[in-house]
Amino acid sequence: MIAIQKEDVNIAQLVTEARKPGTGAIVVFDGIVRDDDIREIELEAYTEVALPELEKIAKEATAKFSLLHVDIVHRIGRLAIGENILAIVVSAGHRQEAYAGSRFIIEEIKVKVPIWKKELTRDGGRWVPGEHSHGSGKTV
Amino acid sequence: MIAIQKEDVNIAQLVTEARKPGTGAIVVFDGIVRDDDIREIELEAYTEVALPELEKIAKEATAKFSLLHVDIVHRIGRLAIGENILAIVVSAGHRQEAYAGSRFIIEEIKVKVPIWKKELTRDGGRWVPGEHSHGSGKTV
Amino acid sequence: MTVRIRFFARFRELLGAESMAGFKDGTNIADLVRSVTEKNREGYNAIFDESGNFREFVILMQNGKRVDVSDAGRTGISDGDEIAVFPPVAGG
Amino acid sequence: MTVRIRFFARFRELLGAESMAGFKDGTNIADLVRSVTEKNREGYNAIFDESGNFREFVILMQNGKRVDVSDAGRTGISDGDEIAVFPPVAGG
Numbered sequence: 001m002i003a004i005q006k007e008d009v010n011i012a013q014l015v016t017e018a019r020k021p022g023t024g025a026i027v028v029f030d031g032i033v034r035d036d037d038i039r040e041i042e043l044e045a046y047t048e049v050a051l052p053e054l055e056k057i058a059k060e061a062t063a064k065f066s067l068l069h070v071d072i073v074h075r076i077g078r079l080a081i082g083e084n085i086l087a088i089v090v091s092a093g094h095r096q097e098a099y100a101g102s103r104f105i106i107e108e109i110k111v112k113v114p115i116w117k118k119e120l121t122r123d124g125g126r127w128v129p130g131e132h133s134h135g136s137g138k139t140v
Numbered sequence: 141m142i143a144i145q146k147e148d149v150n151i152a153q154l155v156t157e158a159r160k161p162g163t164g165a166i167v168v169f170d171g172i173v174r175d176d177d178i179r180e181i182e183l184e185a186y187t188e189v190a191l192p193e194l195e196k197i198a199k200e201a202t203a204k205f206s207l208l209h210v211d212i213v214h215r216i217g218r219l220a221i222g223e224n225i226l227a228i229v230v231s232a233g234h235r236q237e238a239y240a241g242s243r244f245i246i247e248e249i250k251v252k253v254p255i256w257k258k259e260l261t262r263d264g265g266r267w268v269p270g271e272h273s274h275g276s277g278k279t280v
Numbered sequence: 281m282t283v284r285i286r287f288f289a290r291f292r293e294l295l296g297a298e299s300m301a302g303f304k305d306g307t308n309i310a311d312l313v314r315s316v317t318e319k320n321r322e323g324y325n326a327i328f329d330e331s332g333n334f335r336e337f338v339i340l341m342q343n344g345k346r347v348d349v350s351d352a353g354r355t356g357i358s359d360g361d362e363i364a365v366f367p368p369v370a371g372g
Numbered sequence: 373m374t375v376r377i378r379f380f381a382r383f384r385e386l387l388g389a390e391s392m393a394g395f396k397d398g399t400n401i402a403d404l405v406r407s408v409t410e411k412n413r414e415g416y417n418a419i420f421d422e423s424g425n426f427r428e429f430v431i432l433m434q435n436g437k438r439v440d441v442s443d444a445g446r447t448g449i450s451d452g453d454e455i456a457v458f459p460p461v462a463g464g
Contacts, residue, residue, distance in 0.1 A: 029166075116371070256462050
């Protein structure tokens, strides 16, 4: 399942369904809204580009790390502290591939997928700067 | 929760409870019985030593990678293909620490915790050789 | 010809989510973005520097494909194109 | 004095899970394991090589603490000790 959605993601169900034949290891990455002195965050996506980009990353990870199954669910909209932002579930025969595949996917998402986060604070908001950005992420 | 048990592990519940204040990333490792032409596996532990060893590994990982929460549940007894063998759930502020902490824990378990696996096949059984063993893991 | 221009994140807040505009043949992406933003001082300044060049971090896409800002001045547009302008991504 | 000896995994299958045995003071771990296994040819051979030395991969513990096989011949035991003998671990 590759999705960009407002609804929460059922990680337990994804983990259950990730048990494909040959699976010896499942690695789950669950990105959470962190309490950085914020009220909530708002996520925005260029969905028509972001979704195929996620699909491409999943395909690349599958080929590169012999994965047996990949789920990527990225949420958009307003999310409270403690809510899931992103769930990545990968299955592989062995743990090395599962960890490496999971890590590859999150690093690729961070730099390639057009999704943005704004932290909503008491005194306004602040766009989170991209990790590989030259921008300063200044308060607007 | 650090445990060695026969019962299955409720990963969904662990992930929910791992959401401590400050959490930005949760990484779950779920080790599964792989279908290597076997019927099932049987796990045996020197529990009185294995359990404190798991606790020590959790503490070391917490200190080394600034983890906010660690669960390790290792199962023993007879398990069928596709069943959970081991669940590791770690929370951290950032993904780098969560991945590194999770990986540290599984690698330490593999070499330090007195637990053994026997693959039960149609023609008998085979003890799985330790990853860092000098032994050959021959069929007995 | 008619082209759709979309802005995201901080640029969207300053310039609106999207606009449709008519252009004459031979227009390039840099001209297009300049003409759509020039009446909005803050929006323009977020995207262009003092010399009128794209700021280094600005990302451009033409129909979902990345176009380097340094190539935008010589990349032509066609009727029905979708041009997207956004700051560095920060998902995950 | 009385000592408990525990075997795990393949060694357990060959030698049984555990045995209690009485020993005289001054007995070391190597002597103890040898005396408990010597009547079981297959069990003994799994743990000791042709020269009667511990096989390189054998792991020994005294009351939950690792004792290197090369030190076993000079490591004394005390009343109530638990000695564990097992092959390389393979959990996870």
